[in-house]
Amino acid sequence: MTTQEFLGKKEFTIHTQTVSESCPSNIALIKYWGKYENQIPANPSISYTLNHCKTNTSMEFIADETFSVQTFLSGNEEVKFAEKIEKYFKNIEPYLPWILKGKYIIRTENTFPHSSGIASSASGFGAIAKCLMKLDEIFTGEITEEHSLKKASFLARLGSGSACRSLYNGLVVWGTSDEVAGSSDLYAVKYPDSEIHEIFRDFNDWVLLIHEGQKSVSSTVGHGLMKTNPYAERRFQEARENFVPMKEILKSGDLHQFIKLVEHEALTLHAMMMMSDPAFILMKTGTLEVINKIWDFRKETGLPLFFTLDAGANVHLLFPSDNSKEKITTFIERELLLHTQKNGVVKDIMKF
Template sequence: MNEASFIPKSVKSTVDSGSFTWESPSNIALVKYWGKKKDQIPENPSISFTLNQCKTSTKLSFSKKENSDDYSFDVFLDGQKKPDFKPKIETFFKRVEVYLPFLKDYHFKIETSNTFPHSSGIASSASGMSALALCFMSVEKLLNDGKISNQFFVKKASFLARLGSGSACRSIEGPLVVWGEHGSIEGSSDLFGVKYPYEAHQNFNDYQDTILLVDRGEKQVSSTVGHNLMYGHPFALERFKQAGQNLENLISILKNGDLDDFIKIVESEALTLHAMMMTSLPYFILMKPNTLSIINKIWEFRKETGSKVCFTLDAGANVHVLYPEIEKETVLKFINNELVAYCENGHYICDVIGLGANEI
């Protein structure tokens, strides 16, 4: 499929008003995407675990307006109007208008809330933009008298979500989602995320993700700025090749359930992501001293006990502690005894991989 596949041939704005509500989760990349081309196209493929508990609920209400001159919308977070959210939403509207030609025909009320604290340091753009994209797809389906297949609905929702926030395209489905074209993964595309199409070993069933909140503050460098710094980065091309090879290697690891090899790739990817930040110009460091303390504690614990616990990082200081469900009791005890001291105010969130978004 190409971009033109998502442009409606005709959409009749014949419905006066209505509303839809979707909840969509965040996700955590195992092979990282860092660096993008024009129109939110990734420089390298990525694969992620879809989360279950960390999610955004969005209600989109719409009502027909008299003129179609411009966009009309209000945004609310937890019941409070958020005018500072509007520029990002308007940018999203401009990017997707050709694919959602009814946008200027309605006034939209966007009411959103997160199951995790807004200031927790967990990126809400993936869950938020995917939930909003799904709401708009529900409107499009309504305006087409329901004549949209579920397969197309999901693909276009992921396509639209990508135009709001790149990683949001990986939040529609689960438990494993690939984004970015890769020769060994059937159906993979730069335009949208696809559910991982191959067998995954039972070792990865109900995989746990405990998120240690090291720093709940706003990042000093936005992800958008960080992605753009990959242009002209001295190690960019090698990094893009490395990501593709790591994803290739993960295919057999996910099939055979080798957790030692899984750990090597996941932790290497996390550290490589931050190495790219530290070697860009301008350079920056998003890890904090407590991030490094947690990493070293995890390494010590794994060496001493033979545990299969590991870590990954997003573009920030917080640590995602990943481990198989069978080790849940042991690892949570380790977290409470050894790692919680490095969390801001002792805060952490327990999550598990999930199956994607749901309409409410």
């Protein structure tokens, strides 16, 4: 499916309407870091979609009023976010020709704390894109579920790259890869469940809130710095190459190799930050202490507790929901929570 196929060509009749949608966040296993114009990823990525950490959004469209956007986050008006959404809506007008023909009041709430290391931009733009597709269906007539999801993923990508992966449950791929049939730079696709071993279908993600404040460098700036990073091209190639072992790992259920690859990807992401110009470090002392304790715990017990990191200090603790879960959670609560701010942890699962 090409960009041309997402262009809005149908006749439409608009009227005042309110819709609501919900969208989860996701955590990448093979990381996306670096992009080209129009939110095209420099390398493919694969992520787990979370089950509990979601953005719930209602969108009131008031027809025939001057185009404007009002946004409320947990009941508080957010003017800067409204300006960002106005710009976003103007950018996607070619794909939704009715979008600038009214006023919007958008109310949104997250089920997880702000600045928690869980991508609220992914769940937020995912929910907005789903609301827009609901309106599009109302205004332009019938649309297939498959096309609606693909177009929602396409639109979400133009707001926040990783948001396109949040439209599907389970494991999701964004970016063209020879290893994944139907994969695209324009939207995400669901990784086939039939190719995933059952051990990877019921996983825990506990996010340790090492640092709950604003990041010193935004992800947008971080992506931009990859343009001058001397190691960028090799990194992009490595991510493409990592889909080869990942495909085999997911099919065979090789948890040992899964752990090795996921942790390597997380550390590589932060290595790219450290090798940017200017360089920046988002990990904190607590991040490193947790990583070392995880490695020691795994060496001593052989239990499959491991980590991944987003572009921040907080640590995503990953472990399967099998008979090792009780010992792992006891260790987390006794040894790792003390490295967080205020014993902060967000508990989620990836189950499909």
